[in-house]
Amino acid sequence: MISFLHTADWQIGRVFSQFEPDDAAALFEVRFAAVERLASIATDRGVDAILVAGDVFDAQTVADKTIRRLFNAMQGFAGAWVLIPGNHDSALAESVWSRARRLEAIPANVVVCLEPKPLVIAGKFTLLPAPLTQRHTYADLTEWFGTAATDDGLPRIGLAHGCVQGILPGDIDSTNPIAAGRAQGAGLTYLALGDWHGTKRVDDRTWYAGTPESDRFKANDSGQALLVSIESLALAPVVVAVPTGKFRWRQVEQQMAVDSDVDGLVQTLDSAGGDDVLQVRLSGTCSIAGHRKLTAALDAARARARAVVWDSAALGLEPTEEDIQALHADGFVGEALQELRAAQDGATPELARDAILALARILDAHGPRSGAGT
Incomplete structure (x- = not known):
């Protein structure tokens, strides 16, 4: 059996300017603690990996100290961490990710996917990442999943950050589109998504994890991560929401x-x-x-x-x-x-x-x- 934690939208370094300074500082700090809780949960559950579907950082301009603290917070899980850039921390030519590499802050067990190419993770599954290389795109960056050849017989797991067309409210269907039915059309066992800050099921094989620590006043089922278990390629994954938030x-x-x-x-x-x-x-x-x-x-x-x-x-x-x-x-x-x-x-x-x-x-x-x- 394969299992992993699916999480997204950590927004590390977010500044909560609408609050009083001491409250803003506490809300800033608790996001690091959420990552520590994810590491602890992953270790306790014995998962194969943690998948982070974008917006790890809130902005390209976070301090070097914030970058180092984030990767230090991940030390509690020795397995594979797989991260992709989202719209807040997209993989620009000069980005928070290039700074993290210059700082030599990224541990050996952390994979940052800056290119759309297949990767075998922990020998258990093939990951198809769709990293954002700019803040807003109008093309579906997951389209290549359907033509990616993976002959290893392993489950195909997609990792993307954007808006599944037609399911999210209001004017959200604007940038970084993802086609509805992408998981089925591309032969994915599971498609792990970020961008929507609440937990949301799109279909049996496609989920938004939401942010692990709530950050807004919408009742959108946030403050969770998803524990995903795959017993067979013929069966839909078993997805269980795991509470992670403090506030x-x-x-x-x-x-x-x-x-x-x-x-x-x-x-x-x-x-x-x-x-x-x-x-x-x-x-x-x-x-x-x-x-x-x-x-x-x-x-x-x-x-x-x-x-x-x-x-x-x-x-x-x-x-x-x-x-x-x-x-x-x-x-x-x-x-x-x-x-x-x-x-x-x-x-x-x-x-x-x-x-x-x-x-x-x-x-x-x-x-x-x-x-x-x-």
């Missing part, structure tokens, strides 16, 4: 209208733990008292979770009578509060909302007082 990326989109919406979101924030990366987007309206609850819950969640991205630009404030009474905002202060509330429907709603909050803080700081006689 859970979750997106919460909430339309606020009533107090129960505030309470529900507070519960969500209270449930956040150290491995959560949250993105919260709010719209609608809430009271000043509700906003205070949310702010307190947000502050507590930011102290517990790995990261929280908070977007309340579309959330307006509707001070209730209870808010106004609690603030003792009578007289011209009350009138000003009402004017600010109305101004949220104007050209600068966020400015008006922030002014309401600032006014509320001032009134809180000064305690009960009337605005009528001042």
